[in-house]
Amino acid sequence: MNIYFAAPMFAKSDLVYNTYLVKTIRDSYPEVAIYLPQENEAINDKTAYADSKMIALADTEKVLESQLMIALLDGITIDAGVASEIGVAYAKNIPILGLYTDTRQQGGEHPKKLAALQTAGENQFHYLNLYTVGLIKLNGEIYSTEEALLKGLAAYIENSEVSQ
Template sequence: MKGYLANGLFSLGDRMVNRVIATQLRGAYREITGEQLDLFVPQEQTINDKSSYADSVMIAKLDSESLMTSDFLVAVIDGVEIDSGVAAEIGMYSTTGKPIFALYTDIRQGGRDNTQKIGALIEDCTENQFMYRNLFVVGLVKQNGAVFLDIDSLIEDFMTYVKEDINNG
C-alpha cells in the first residue's frame, strides 16, 4: 500500500507533526500487515533539502507522481488557512476518488455546543470564536473521506481502511 502525507514542511512545528503522523501511520500499518507502508512524506525527500536546488517543475513532477500513484492521502488542514500546497494536493487527489484522511486539530473547534459562543456569533459575526476552513477544499475531502480532530481518530480510521482493503483483496 502506498500513501501520501500532505502538510507544510517549512516550520519546526510542521516537521514535528509530520514525523509523528508518519511514525504512527507506519506503525499502524506494520501492526496490521507485518509489512512496511510506502508513505511519501515530502520533507523526507532529498528534493526538499533547501540547501540544494530544485525548481518548481521538478518539485511539481515528483509530488504529483507520488500523489497520483498513492492509495490514500493524509492531509493536515491546520493553520490560519489551509496551506496552499496542501489545498492543491487535496484538489488534485480528489479526482482519483480514493480516500482522503484530513487532520484538523485547531483547539478553537472546542465548545461547538456552547450556546454563548454560538449566540455571540449570531449577534455579531466579528465574535467568531471558531476557525473557518475553505468549504470547497473541505467538500473535496468529505466526498472521498473525512476530517478528524485528532491523530488518534485518524489512525483508528486508517486502520479500519487497511483492514477493509485486506479483506477486499
Template sequence: MKAYLANGLFSIGDRYVNEVLAAKIREAVPTIDLYVPQENGAINDKNSYANSLAIAEADLASLQVSDVLIAVIDGIEIDSGVAAEIGAFSMLNRPIIALFSDVRQLGRTNTKKIDALIEDGTENQFIYRNLFVVGLIKRNGKIVATMDEVVEQLLLLA
C-alpha cells in the same frame, strides 16, 4: 497500501508534526508505504535546488500511486500546497483522511459562543476552513481531530 502525507514542511512545528504523525502511522501500519514530502531530499533539501516543475512532478507521481491521502489542514488557513494536493488527489476518487486538530472546534454547542457570533460577527470563537477544500475531502474521506483517529481510519482501509 501506499499513502501520501500532506502538510506544510517549512516551519519547525510542521516538520515536527510530520515526523510524529509519520512515526505513528508507520508503527500502527508497518506494511504501509508512506510518502512524506519532507523526507524527499531530491526536491526538499533547501540547501540544494529543485525547480517548481521537479517539485510538482515528484509530488504528483507519488499522489498518483497512493491509495490514500493524509492531509493536515491546521493553520491560519489550509497550507496552499496541501490544498493543491487535496485538489489533485480528489480527482482520483480515492480516500482522503484530513487531520484538523484546531481546539477552536470545541464548544460548538455552547450557546454563549453562538449568541455572541449572531450579535457581533467579530466575536467568532470558531475557525473557518475553505468549504471547497472541505467538500473535496468529504467526497471520499473524513475529517478527524487527532492523530490517533488518523491511524484508526487508516486501519479501516488496510
C-alpha cells in the same frame, strides 16, 4: 498500500509533528509505504535548488501512485500545497483522510460562542475552506484527533485488505 502524507512543512514545528505522526503510523502499520514529502531531499532540501516544475512533478507522481492520502488541515488556512495535493487526489478518486485538530472547534454548542457569531469580529470558531473540505468529504473523512485518525486509518486498511 501507498499513502501520501500531505502536510505543511516549512516551520520546524511542522517538520517535527509530521515526522512524529508518520513514525506513529509506520510503527503501527509496517506493511504500508508512506510518502512524506519533507523526506524527499531531491526537491525539499531547502539549501539546494528545485524549481516549481520539479516539485510539482515529483509530488504529483507520488500522489498518483498512492491508494490513500492523509492530509493535515491545521493552520491559519489550509496549506496551499496541501490543498493542491487534495485536488489531485480527489480528481483521481484517491480517498483522503483529513486531520483537523484546531481546538477552536471545541464547545460548538456553547450558547455564548454561538451568540458571538452575530457580533463582528467575535467568531469563536476557525474557518476552513469549504470547497477543499468538500473534496475530502466526497471521498473520505475528516477527524479532529490523532486517535480518531488512526482508528479511521485502521478501518480503511482493514477494508482495503478485505476487498483485495
